[in-house]
Amino acid sequence: MALRVHNTLTGKIEAFVPLHPPKVGMYVCGVTVYDRSHVGHARALVTFDVVFRYLRWCGYEVTFVRNFTDVDDKIIARAQQAGISTAELVAANLTAFDEDVRALGCLRPTKEPRATEHIPEMVALIQKLIDRGLAYVADGDVYFCVEKFPSYGKLSKRRLEDMIAGARVDVDERKRHPMDFALWKASKPGEPTWPSPWGPGRPGWHIECSAMATKYLGQPFDIHGGGADLIFPHHENEIAQSEGAHGCEFARYWLHNGLVTIGAEKMSKSLGNFMTVAEAAARSGGEAVRLFVLGTHYRSPLDFAPERLDDAARALGRIYDTLARADDAGADPTAPPDAVRIQEFREAMDDDFNTARALAVLFDTIRDLNRAMDEKQTTNLGPLRATVRELSTVLGIGGNDPHVVLEEEKQRHLRSQGLSPEYVANKLAERTEARRRRDFATADRIRQELRERGIAVEDTPQGTVWKVAR
């Protein structure tokens, strides 16, 4: 079975057939860098990171483009509020974004173009739309004329009449049709501005993606992705602009991740009900956030609660405990992965990136690994360990050095508790001595004492060790 993906354009799950195999072009809408990213952004980031990784794992040469919107109303407003330049605001948020992405274990896209670095391309595209009669100039603004694009609404499956019906659309005298949208906005004093044939101004939001996607991927290209909240109007407008200008299909497969809700309400900056990626990562670690996201199919709604992060952190801890144990047990690092498990994994991922099912394969493998160690079947260790390593290249879960991960977890814990490694070492030595004397009352008292500080003591055949209580 080969990869099948859900295409928003058709509403169906279809076989994925790239235009120019083995090459695949993928464009994903990134973020507007006016503020820190939250868990909702994390979901989009992780979802398409896995798509990217899986396509590569399948042998495709993927060009993955993810943009930054670094000019828009909110950036301007936020910068003015803070009394800094838009450039300063953008720079700060780009740095923060980079940290978030790294915490989430996402690979770098092939290209990360910024809107402000592609103004000439946008101007050229707008000019082409004007030339083809699909756009018109009004007072230094340029609007796209939706009535001139007959298939407008084909992605979001809505008709122009329906949209106006329930409409809270701005009544703008300069627009010929209420649903017409801005390609170019004349700038007000003090705003970032670029020269254009229609006067100084700045681009509308949608045009940047049309211009940059086509610049780096050509047209048509294979995959266009983003959050489900972008289907309308953003992606609908991208299609109108790109297909209107070039007279050919824009993108073949449209993939959209479901939104993150919190208390059954959409998580969003405007509602103020969000947890930032940095906060989530500080609580449970970025990899746990990733695991939380991948536990649900990417198109389903995902309800966030901090406790779910804790669940994920515990599950992740089990993975790394097992891997550390396997490495200590001398799993052959050169062994090939287990073909049966890999096949199960492939079938799950081929089914529209069913990461929840793929994770079940990972956890089954973890159990296999522990059982093999319990039963001293050392020859199975290598292949099972290799299987986890293989799956981790796609899921981005369990791919780090387990000893390093566990050690970092311990250091983090000690620091947050204000405890020194010596304190723990002394307590453990004291307890070991007590146990040697068979003074179990003292030993248990010490263990309880440490437990209250979040330190879990384990007596193993190799001696006493401690871990962070999860």
Place this chain on the structure above:
RNA sequence: GGCGGCGUACCCAAGUGGCUAAGGGAGAGGUCUGCAAAACCUCGAUGCAGCGGUUCGAAUCCGCUCGCCGCCUCCA
């Protein structure tokens, strides 16, 4: 109002016509242990919002009802 989607065990969640309804977290019992912890084993929904229907057979298809969400405005 238009369009799209959701409701599966204590919590999360996969499964969309047919083996005993994955997996994770929590829980119970067991093995191991001085006792624990970890790990493993076992248990856990005779039932998949409710009601009807199609079918030899449905959580899965159809209809209705109830509850909930998203988009239609900036939004991942």
